[in-house]
Amino acid sequence: MTLDRRSVLAKGLTTTMLGAMASGATSGRAGAQTPPPVSTKGLPPGLPQPSETLDLWPGGAPGLPSPAPVEQVDERSTDPLVNDRAVYGITRPRLVVFRPDRPNGAAVLIAPGGGYRWVVVDKEGYEMGRWLAARGFTAFVLFYRLPGEGWAGGPDTPLADAQRAMRLIRHRARDFAIDPERVAAMGFSAGGHVCADLAARWAAPVYAPVDAADRLSAKPHCAAPLYPVVSMDPAIAHPGSRAKLLGPSPTAQAEAAHSPDRQITAAAPPHFLLHAEDDDVVPVDNTLRLHAALRAARVPVELHLFTHGGHGFGLRKTVGKPVEAWPDLWRAWVRTMGLG
Template sequence: MIDLSRRSLLGAAAVTAAAAGAVQAQTLAPADPTEVVRLWPKGAPGGETVTVTPIVPERSTDPTFHDRYAQYTTDPILTVMRPERPNGAALLLIPGGGYRWAVLDKEGFDVARVFAAVGVTCFVLRYRLPADGWAAGPNAPLQDAQRALRLIRAHAANYGVDPARIASLGASAGGHLAGLLAARSDATYEAVDAADAVSHRPDLNILLYPVATMADPFAHTGSRDNLLGPSPTPEKIAAWSLDRMDWTGVGPTVLIHALDDTSVPPENSLQLLAALRAGKVTSEAHLFQEGGHGFGIRLIDGKPAAVWPELVQAFGRRNGWLTA
């Protein structure tokens, strides 16, 4: 069973009709959506020795926008943002944060508002972190991502979405998690209910400045340390590097990266693109002159990377995710 709490989600000030206008409007902070789905109504698996206390600090000192992050999550949730005019497409958003936390606004709600403006029903994932004592260790975030996608697909009719038009969007370490969700077909937890009988793999993948490799010299060491520990073996590094995985059969995938990203070097996307091509995945990559890392929506106003949502939407239309 899923636990739903519904209210009106998008007031008159929430989004504009045009996607470009919506991108610029993200300097404002509309009311947060309040429709929440608990992933694990009987508790997340493998938490018997977990003792952390969840926190959601606010980093912004500007009242016009939020900049929160979720750390020490013990009860993973999806927050639903329904568009005013749904078009049948769904989007699971997986924020980054170096597997230390998840930045809910910059790579979650802010991005969701842009896609909701063009009719996409959005789901922002607040997931567990691998170093918090979960029995599954590095698989704990993937358990949440797999469960989240399955819940969206299994209950697609409740959300007015097409179960064959569900995309995922992951940013930074969230891009690594979204890549795992797409590339790995193995079961990471025992079935909880009927929702776990449907596929967890997205129909389309959007990876923003993704952490792809766990190997030096291009690894993001913070993400690697938080995911695998401070001294992972070469075998473990290879097993958790997206560019070393078999991508055969994965849905269309688009990569977005800035060439001046000094946190997660663009070689992460370049190496991953080679793996996508080897797996014959329908793919596209956009490498921008400037944008830095972690730009989301709000931090790229006036920069070349500001057009990325429009490019992603065009890719989605060409590949059947968006129909208008």
């Protein structure tokens, strides 16, 4: 069937849709994308589950170990009305897409946490994706490869996926009705390390280019590492993340290379930082060191510290606490950044 412009407009399609159709015809997209991570447990009634995904690597992720990991999803919740899934063994890193009904032209790349042991699905992924989409942002939840599973890229493996994701979002901007210059990054806990690493080392050559998308910048418009793993200094590092990322006995050089606070330059994007001072998993000193490095480099930064909140609160564990305000604080801040 052939559609000319008049007949398409007569059917009520917008110019944006026409652009997406043209892009889809020329962008070389894969015919079938890997579905979102799934578990055997039933889903809560009425809760919408995403179905749109975007594979990062058209020819397969680089540096596949042998034997290859097998993707598995653990359901950690005992409440039949609440999901708390975590996925590991990821061999097909991908983005799960949350499209808004009324896009504001901005996008957010979300890196959930999981201590580099796994990647959280719901608490710091889908829940945030839904929140952002409800406010006009196109959200992309990143299921990145885990560095302790034998990939040839070692500790740079999550960064490679984050760089590739940022470039791919920009390359496919017309398909999602977004401005390629207005793509932010957000990450939680170990995903905060992914986010902070991307913001510090967005130009580091951590993989060989594979297509036209890799000619684009991986620099986020702005970055929000939230209660993040930052420093690999054993005095304040999250021990599990450090071990999964660097192994049991890393050198001082490796610790420095993978501590984003020690890699910040004046070229880093503006940052929004958030931490609870009673965090007993990832010490607040991680965020304080990153804040100090950003100030020293004269990078715009906003910092929010809360007395109570603990670790891993995301959205669901903030109710009734002052930290409940954090999403609105972030949204007010990104408006000043021209994001939404």
